[in-house]
Amino acid sequence: MTGSFRKTMMAAMLLLLTLPLPQAQAAAPRYERSVHNFSIPDIVLVNQDRKRVRLKSIIDTEKMVIVDFIYGTCTTICPVLSAGYANLQRKLGKDSEKVHLISITIDPENDTPEVMKEYLERYRSKPGWDFLTGSRQDINRVMNAFDSYFRDKMDHKPLTFIHSPEDGTWIRLYGLLSGKDFIKECEKVGVL
Amino acid sequence: MACSAAKTLSKNVKKWGFYNVSMSFSKSRIALVFFFATALCLSGRLVSSAWAGTDLPPEKIQELGQKMYRDGVLPSGESIKAFVSDDVPVDGTAFTCVSCHLHSGMGSIEGEVITPPTNGRILYEPREPFIKGYEHVPSFSNYAKYLPVRPAYTDQTLAELIQGGVDPTGRSVLHVMPRYDIYGKDMDILIAYLKTLSDHPSPGVSKEQIKFATVIVEGTDPQAVKSMLDPIQFGIDRKNALAIAAGNNDRVARMGYNMLGPDLMAKKFTLSHWILKGAPETWRAQLEDYYQNEPVFALLGGISAGDWAPVHHFCEDKHLPNLFPVVDYPVLSDTDWYTLYLSRGIRQEGEAAARYLMSIQSLLKDGAILQVYRDSRRGQALADGFRQIWNAAGNTAAIEVTLPPGEKLTKTQLQQLLNKHKPVAVIVWDDETALPALTEVATEKSHPNFFVTSATWLDQSIYSVPEPLRGFLYMTYPYRLPQEEARFKNLLNKVLQGKSIAQYDEKIFKKGYITNQMIGDALMEMRSEYYSDFLLDTIGMMEDTYLPLYERLTFGPGQRYASKGCFIVQLSEGDAPKLERRSEWIIK
Numbered sequence: 001m002t003g004s005f006r007k008t009m010m011a012a013m014l015l016l017l018t019l020p021l022p023q024a025q026a027a028a029p030r031y032e033r034s035v036h037n038f039s040i041p042d043i044v045l046v047n048q049d050r051k052r053v054r055l056k057s058i059i060d061t062e063k064m065v066i067v068d069f070i071y072g073t074c075t076t077i078c079p080v081l082s083a084g085y086a087n088l089q090r091k092l093g094k095d096s097e098k099v100h101l102i103s104i105t106i107d108p109e110n111d112t113p114e115v116m117k118e119y120l121e122r123y124r125s126k127p128g129w130d131f132l133t134g135s136r137q138d139i140n141r142v143m144n145a146f147d148s149y150f151r152d153k154m155d156h157k158p159l160t161f162i163h164s165p166e167d168g169t170w171i172r173l174y175g176l177l178s179g180k181d182f183i184k185e186c187e188k189v190g191v192l
Numbered sequence: 193m194a195c196s197a198a199k200t201l202s203k204n205v206k207k208w209g210f211y212n213v214s215m216s217f218s219k220s221r222i223a224l225v226f227f228f229a230t231a232l233c234l235s236g237r238l239v240s241s242a243w244a245g246t247d248l249p250p251e252k253i254q255e256l257g258q259k260m261y262r263d264g265v266l267p268s269g270e271s272i273k274a275f276v277s278d279d280v281p282v283d284g285t286a287f288t289c290v291s292c293h294l295h296s297g298m299g300s301i302e303g304e305v306i307t308p309p310t311n312g313r314i315l316y317e318p319r320e321p322f323i324k325g326y327e328h329v330p331s332f333s334n335y336a337k338y339l340p341v342r343p344a345y346t347d348q349t350l351a352e353l354i355q356g357g358v359d360p361t362g363r364s365v366l367h368v369m370p371r372y373d374i375y376g377k378d379m380d381i382l383i384a385y386l387k388t389l390s391d392h393p394s395p396g397v398s399k400e401q402i403k404f405a406t407v408i409v410e411g412t413d414p415q416a417v418k419s420m421l422d423p424i425q426f427g428i429d430r431k432n433a434l435a436i437a438a439g440n441n442d443r444v445a446r447m448g449y450n451m452l453g454p455d456l457m458a459k460k461f462t463l464s465h466w467i468l469k470g471a472p473e474t475w476r477a478q479l480e481d482y483y484q485n486e487p488v489f490a491l492l493g494g495i496s497a498g499d500w501a502p503v504h505h506f507c508e509d510k511h512l513p514n515l516f517p518v519v520d521y522p523v524l525s526d527t528d529w530y531t532l533y534l535s536r537g538i539r540q541e542g543e544a545a546a547r548y549l550m551s552i553q554s555l556l557k558d559g560a561i562l563q564v565y566r567d568s569r570r571g572q573a574l575a576d577g578f579r580q581i582w583n584a585a586g587n588t589a590a591i592e593v594t595l596p597p598g599e600k601l602t603k604t605q606l607q608q609l610l611n612k613h614k615p616v617a618v619i620v621w622d623d624e625t626a627l628p629a630l631t632e633v634a635t636e637k638s639h640p641n642f643f644v645t646s647a648t649w650l651d652q653s654i655y656s657v658p659e660p661l662r663g664f665l666y667m668t669y670p671y672r673l674p675q676e677e678a679r680f681k682n683l684l685n686k687v688l689q690g691k692s693i694a695q696y697d698e699k700i701f702k703k704g705y706i707t708n709q710m711i712g713d714a715l716m717e718m719r720s721e722y723y724s725d726f727l728l729d730t731i732g733m734m735e736d737t738y739l740p741l742y743e744r745l746t747f748g749p750g751q752r753y754a755s756k757g758c759f760i761v762q763l764s765e766g767d768a769p770k771l772e773r774r775s776e777w778i779i780k
Contacts (some may be wrong), residue, residue, distance in 0.1 A: 030367070046780050048584050073748040074304040075291045080276050080368050083287070087280045109746045109756040109778055114584070122286050135776045152735040153748070156303045174365055178278040 031158075031175025033185070038161075038170050041141045045104070045134040048116040050082045053132065054141065064161040064191040069148060069156060071107035072115045077158045080176050084160075086123045088177045088186070097192050101129040104142055106153045108133050146170075164189045197696070212603060237539040257385020260766040261293075264288040266378055269367075276368035278479075287370045295529065296725035297750035300733050301335075303369060308339055312387030315345045323719065327487075329453040332719055350386075351379050394511075396489030402426070402722065403488040404711075405464040407479075407503050407517070409496035420495045420518050421465075421695040423704035426687045426755035428461045435460050444478065455720040463492065468503075475560060481553070485512060490727060493517060493707045495700070498569070504531050514726050515731075516707040516754070518700055521573060528752070530724075532731060534703060535755040538570055541668035542577025542621070544758035545644050547779040548666070549617055550585055559616030561590040566622045567597055574621040574646055591615065598767070600625050603632040608640065617642035624653035631661040644667060647761060648773075655769060662763045666774060670758040672743045673771050680729040709739055743777040 040059055043054050059065050066083070071080035082103065089096045105111035111119075116131035133139070143149045150156040160170040162185060172187060186192055217659045248256070256267045264272045264284030272284025273675070289310065293299055297311035309315070319342045326332035342361050349360040356370045358364055359412065374382060396403040406424060408417055437459050438445040448457035466482045468475045479502070494503065494517035504523040507514045507530040514531040521531040536543070549556065563578060563752050583589055591613050597603055601622060606629045610618070620626050626645070635637050637712040647654050647667035656667055684693065687705060713731045729749075737745040742755040757777035 047674070059731075072518070073750050074302070075294070075300060075749050076302050076307065076368055079282075079287055079291065080280075082278050083276055083282045086282075095662060107746070108780065110748055110751055124283075136779050137776065154302050154733065154735045158304070171482055176277050179280045180278075 005064060017104075023164070025028065031173050031181070034172045036147070036170045036172055037168070038145055039146070041138075041145050043134065043138045043141060045132040045138065046113060047133075047144075048113050048120055048131045050113045053130070055132075058100065058102070058130070059163055060102055061100065062165050063098055064165060064186065064189050065100045065102060065143050067104060067146070067161040067163070068103045069143065069146075069150070069159060070103050070154050071105050071156075072111045072119045073107070074156075077156065077176070081124045081139075081158060081160065082119075083181065084177060084182050085129055086125060087131065088182055089126045091179065091183055092186075092192070094190050096126060096128055101125075103129070103131045104139065105131065105133045106139065106143070106150055106156055108139050109138050146172075162186065162189055164191075166190060211247055224492055225491075227313075237260040243773075253381050253384050254388060257381045257388075260289070260374070260378070260382045261385055261389075262288055262607060266374070267381060267462075269399055273373040276370045277367045282370060282522045284370075284372065288616065291749070292369070294725070294729040294732070295491075296721075296723045296729050297725045298721055298723065298729060300729065300749075302733060309390075311389040313391060313392065315350065315386065318342065318344045324456075326453050326720070328449075334611075335719065347380075347383055350383055354379065354382070370457065382553075390721065390723045391724060393722040394489055395487035399720040400458075401460045401462060402715075403462045403464070403486060405466050405482065405486070405488045406490045407466045407468060407494040407496075408490050409498070410469045412495050412497050413697075415695075416497075416518070416697050416700050417495055419698075420493050420704045422696070422711050423687050423701060423708045424492050425463060426689070427708035428463045432460045452716060453720055456715060464488065466491075469685075472499040472502050476506060479503065479506045483512070487510070489516060489722065489724065490711070491517075492711060493704055499607055504528070507531050511724055513727050515711055516703065518703050519599060521569065522753070525752070529728065529750075531752070532728065533753050534706065534745075535670060536577075536753045538573040538646075540578035540753075541646050541648065541670055541758055542574040542579075543581045544577075544668050544670070544760065544775075544779055545574075545619060546581035547586075548584070548668075548760045548775055549588070549644070551643070551775070552642075552780055556616045557723065560588075560613050560767035561617050561619065562593070562615035563590040563615050563619045564593045564595060564601065564606075564609070564621070565619075567594045570649065571595070571621045578619060590619070595622060601629045603629045605631070607636070608634050616640055617644065619644040621646060624656075627653065627657060629660070630665065631658040634661045634664050639664070644668070644760075654763060654771070657763045657769075659765065661771070662765060666760050666762060667771075668758050669761045669771060670755065673742050673759065673761070673773065675770055677740060689717070701739060702739075706739050706741065706745070750774065 003040065040056050042054070042056050044054050047053055066085075068081050070081055085101050085103070086183050088099070089101070092099060105116065111133050113133070116133060120129060120131055140149065146161060148157070148159050160173040160177065162173070164171070166189070171185060171189070177185070225406060256326040259265045260267070261274065264287065266272055269435065274282050274284050274287055276282050276287065282345045292307040293310040297309060299307040299309045301307075319339060320342055321337045323332045329497060340361075340363065342359050345360060353359055354372050357369060358368075406421065434444070434448050435458055438448040439482070443455070451457070464486060466479065468478055487498065491503075491507065491512060491514040494514060496517070496519050498518040500517055500521065501523050503514065503517070506512070508528055516532055516534050519533070520538045522538070523531070524536060549561065561582070563575055567577040571775070579590070593609060601620065619642065620630060622645070627650070630643055634643070641664060643661070643664050644666045645668075647669040650667065650682045654667060684702070684705065687708070693701065710731060714727055717730045718726055732747050732749045732751065734747045739745060742760070743757055746756060747754060758774035758779070759773050759777060760779070761771040762774055763774050
């Protein structure tokens with residue numbers, strides 16, 4: 001290999017290093033997004049304060065409602081989803097009043113109101129984030145309503161649903177969102 | 193269990209493919225999430241050599257490293273800071289290493305997330321798409337082939353992984369793993385701790401065998417002891433028969449190899465009986481002697497009609513797993529680790545009664561609740577369970593009356609209490625001697641509509657509850673209903689081996705059966721990594737389990753009471769009455 005050829009190659013490589021990465025790789029979303037219409041069952045669940053809440057009534061409001069399915073002793077996906085909720089509340093500041101975050105347990109056997117309250121405290125939740133439990137039958141009905149039935153809690157998936165109060169549709173987000181992506185998706189709903 | 197985990201893994205991988213940094217993330221629709229955990233250190237390196245980066249004594253480093261790993265707290269006492277999902281700041285106390293890599297550091301499989309082992313021995317070896325020596329064992333190879341290959345970590349590359357989420361191949365690990373702000377000596381301490389995790393097999397395990405023991409408190413009803421022991425001994429004998437047969441028959445050897453792998457297939461099991469005599473205060477010394485003479489991998493089952501706390505605390509101190517002792521009064525703790533109980537014991541029925549009454553509060557119309565309980569350990573446990581749940585929910589405390597030992601509840605006494613307090617519901621925690629008084633009151637023109645009692649305390653008397661009382665008596669029943677147990681008959685018959693279940697205490701026999709089943713399932717999942725913490729981690733990550741006796745056994749990391757439910761039942765009318773459900777298994 002001659003010296004001039006080597007210099008040419010070096011220059012070419014340096015030039016390559018200065019080029020931007022392909023857009024597809026740099027900005028590829030890490031989650032799936034789809035829009036759905038779900039029919040929410042008219043059931044009563046119990047929140048972290050032992051209050052009985054009618055699911056339909058806390059969803060059909062003027063607020064943006066975000067729902068995920070987690071459980072208190074989960075070691076992997078749920079902590080990340082919950083960190084996303086906590087981060088969203090922090091980032092939104094006063095605007096967080098316009099958003100109602102709802103986590104629904106998929107481990108009703110273990111997630112008593114006491115367990116759920118402690119869980120929310122661990123994530124330093126602010127008012128506007130409820131953790132709901134209920135009978136296994138009712139929890140199954142909710143999961144089915146969101147087309148997200150998990151046969152077992154160990155078989156669950158990272159799903160987040162955003163309800164638009166404007167048109168009643170649900171945005172289904174499948175994956176673990178960055179903080180920026182999560183806020184962006186909320187902004188698309190238009191309430192913020 | 194092994195099969196189900198492998199199937200789930202296989203299914204998910206087929207669906208999602210691997211996360212590979214060299215490809216666009218969008219191509220593999222995210223999902224199968226790999227943690228490329230941890231750490232380094234050459235296999236077999238001694239703990240002491242790992243402390244080289246610090247000037248603290250090994251014990252201190254172990255203590256501080258454990259606090260980082262388990263609690264997410266730096267040696268300074270501050271929380272470890274971290275980021276997940278790129279830009280979401282999190283507190284290390286909510287995102288500890290242990291939460292995903294578990295106590296043993298052997299990792300886990302949950303849903304779409306595979307968390308590889310983080311113990312030094314494995315981290316400091318290159319990862320291949322197989323486990324050496326187990327290449328053709330389905331459960332082993334299914335596990336190994338889905339983990340990306342990588343070279344062995346070094347202290348440097350491990351630190352880079354923990355801080356930046358990049359493994360030695362330059363591959364970014366999934367964003368479910370936090371990127372931790374840990375530097376300098378703190379990182380040295382954490383890495384040194386990882387090197388000690390699951391470093392050598394736990395006591396009681398040798399190349400040839402795994403030793404188990406069961407603890408029997410002297411004076412326990414011999415039929416109860418036999419009922420607990422026989423199913424467990426059956427499992428031990430069956431395993432040993434397989435080991436022998438595999439040595440003599442190629443076909444059996446192939447089957448055993450595929451199911452268990454060569455190591456577990458060849459090992460024999462032993463089960464010693466540790467008999468505890470005298471007062472509970474003396475048990476500790478007896479247990480120390482037993483354990484010193486014969487270290488065991490785990491205690492299977494065990495039985496006591498009274499105390500169990502000394503055994504529980506012994507297991508905590510020795511890091512000795514105890515699977516499902518047959519006890520009515522388990523130690524209740526949110527943090528203790530080494531004993532797995534079948535339920536919260538007698539107390540769970542009291543808790544269920546409180547939850548049931550809260551679920552029908554609209555019928556009770558804020559009326560008074562009367563709780564009458566026998567002044568005995570059983571009565572107090574039931575009353576405590578009710579009181580705690582009922583009061584914690586902000587209800588007006590129940591009116592409480594104790595029945596002195598030996599003093600039978602009479603109709604006059606009960607009627608006086610009703611006249612005085614006018615309760616809308618009456619809870620009576622007592623044995624069958626209370627039934628006549630309850631029946632007589634129930635035949636009066638005016639009485640509360642809800643009487644609650646414990647079916648397990650009434651025992652077989654539940655089927656002789658007089659007709660006038662049946663419509664008003666609600667009983668806590670912490671098992672699957674008898675008429676729904678028939679589907680398990682064939683399973684139990686295999687263990688009974690021609691004997692009649694009538695020879696046994698049926699419920700205790702089924703508890704022994706559960707222990708036998710769970711230890712077998714767990715060992716098949718453990719990939720021949722015999723660490724006591726990994727045994728408990730493995731059971732903690734199991735899916736819901738459906739076995740005889742309990743409606744459902746559920747686990748989860750850190751959960752220590754497998755059956756969490758209780759039915760409220762009533763006795764049907766007629767000469768051949770059956771128990772009828774009045775609640776779900778889990779009452780909310």
